[in-house]
Amino acid sequence: MFAYLKYKKTFAAKQKEREDRIAELMPVYGTSLTAEEAIIFRTPVPVLVGEVHKGIVKPIDVLHAYGKRALKAQEDTNCLTEIMFKEAEKQAEVCNVHGSLAGLPISFKDTVSIKGYDCTLGIAMHALNPLQNDSPLxxxxxxxxxxxxxxxxxxxxxxxxxxxxxxxxxxxxxHVKGFTPGGSTGGEAALLAYGGGLPSHFSGCYTVRSSSGRIPRAGNCTPYSYSPMTRSFDDLEYVFKAIIDMKTWEYDYTVHPLPWREITLPRKLKVGVMYSDGVVDPSPACARALQLTVDALSKQKHEIFTFTPPSPVDALRISTQLIVADAGRVATAQIAWFEPFDKAVTKFLRIARLPQHMDLVPEREGYRAQYFKAWKESGIDFLVTVPNATPALPHNGAFESFASIGYAVMFNLVDYSSGNVDGLPADFSLKKLNYIAKGAYRNYNADKMHGLPVAVQIVAQRLEEEKVLKMMALTINALKDNGVEYDTNY
Structure with a gap:
């Protein structure tokens, strides 16, 4: 009973801490954007940094513009956790105004270690326990x-x-209330898509999923890969290069010493297309987005090749079990016995605890070898597919629709670099689907999903982030030439 009361008190104190910090900011950040701030907010990152370099714009003015939009995003989406504006104001007075990211407000998913602030991971054990150091990133x-x-x-x-x-x-x-912005970086995606920070598939953002060893990850609360997410492709390319040009390997021993590489693509490319992972076929909206991309690239005279990966079922199984290879014991040990579990987390742990027929690391390496061979034998320059089988799910939809993420976890498993750039047919029936696909589609409702963004995923091989960015640019331009362009609408 005493432990339970402490748990409730901890959560209440943490929520009040956020409320108090926001209330303190309202006199400045609770007002509408001024005309000058609106211009700052809509200025592309490369141009904005250049204006800070020249002294045309002050870092504090940039912070005010981004901060106001972030608080509005918080009001509408509940996307923020730690509010660090006051510390950012101090940093604005002393920041490197000649740096490659001079004066640029940066938001982080709540797993990144920042001195003086928590990494709660959404559980009581880590609340009200501020960290002592900044991570290398x-x-x-x-x-x-x-x-x-x-x-x-x-x-x-x-x-x-x-x-x-x-x-x-x-x-x-x-975009549409009642639906998730995704995860694990869902709060970040909501903030960016709303326009509060530096459009991924569920929320309409641009990102590159970096291979392990390219972006610093040591010293954070989780060891997963970290990558920039931005509101536009030009911002993404600029920020990614700016990070690599800081010599990332001098900050984190786990990073490969790979400087930024300029990439020149051949005029004619062989484009692999994965129309389905063989487990859950893409929904009509997602399939349509993929076909629009294929048509645009074909119109540019690139060769289109249907790519069939090694067993996607194996990829999904190995990936989910590797994420919690100890069957979730370490993760769940941090959770108090009376702390309610999210339904989707419960299902994930059930999957992770399925009997393992062999050592997962050799199995992972075997799958990577198969994938490498299939890629080389196909001769493709890059791969295009959907990021997920469906658009964003309704809240609590992940419990039944977990298997639709196979299009994403496949590339996590092989550690390849990847980047993210409506109605069902009348004869659609769950009865026609396999057991796994039935779960993925149980929450699909084309009418309610109207207005949600969808994306395509561009994939290259391991540590080829610069190549992915080049191919994202090529794909975006091909789509524009074909009359397809994403409108951020802020």
Missing amino acids: VRLLKDAGALPYCKTNIPMILLSYESYNNIWGRTENP
């Missing part, structure tokens, strides 16, 4: 002139793709 960004100003919501212990936990509650999709 945060130090790198500060050295480049950036201003860390907030952290964003995540799933409970990151074992779901809906951003919900017992401390901060549920984050809304900024």
Whole structure:
């Protein structure tokens, strides 16, 4: 009973801490954007940093513009966790105004270690326990002139793709209420898609999933890969290069010493297309987005090749079991016995605890070898597919629709670099689907999903992030030439 009361008190104190910090900011950040701030907010990152370099714009003015939008995003989507504006204001006075990210407000998912603030992972054990040091990634960004100003919501212990936990509650999709912005970086996606920070598939953001060893990850609360997410492709390319040019390997021993590489693509490319992972076929909206991309690339005279990967079922199984290879014992040991579990987390742990027929590491390496061989034999330059079988799911949809993430976890398993750039047919029936696909589609409702963004995924091989960015640019331009362009609408 005493432990339970302490748990409730801890959550209440943490929520009040956020409320108090926001209330303190309202006299400045609770007002509408001024005309000057609106211009700052809509200025592309490369141009904005250049204006800070020249002294045309002050870092504090950039912070005010981004901060106001972030608080509005919080009001509408519940995307923020740690509010760090006051510390960012101090940083704005002393930041490196000649750095590659000079004066740029940066938000972080709530797993990144920042001195003086919590990494709760959405559970009581880590609440009200501020960290003592910045992680190498945060130090790198500060050295480049950036201003860390907030952290964003995540799933409970990151074992779901809906951003919900017992401390901060549920984050809304900024496009259509009642749907998730995704996870584990869902709070970040909601903030970006709303326009509050530096459009991924569920929320309409641009990102590159980096291979392990390219972006610093040591010193954070979780060891997963970290990558930038931005509101536009040009911002993404600029920020990614700016990070690599800071010599990431000098901040983190786990990073490969790979400087930025300029890539020149051949005029004619062989484009692999994965139309389905063989487990859950893409929904009509997602399939349509993929076909629009294929048509645009074909019109540019690139060769289109249907790519069939090694067993996607094996990829899904190995990936989910590897994430919690100890069957979730370490993760769940951090959770108090009376702390409610998210339904999707519960299902994930059930899957992770299925009997393992062999050592997962050799099995993973065997799958990677098969994938490498299939890629080389196909001769493709890059691969295009959907990021997920469906658009964003309704809240609590991840419990039944877990298997639809196979299009994403496949590339996590092989550690390949990847980047993210409506109605069902009348004869659609769950009865026609396999058992796994039935779950994925149980929450599909084309009418309610109207207005949600969908994306395509561009994939290259391991540590080929620069190549992915080049191919994202090529694909975006091909789509524009074919009359297809994403409108951020802020």
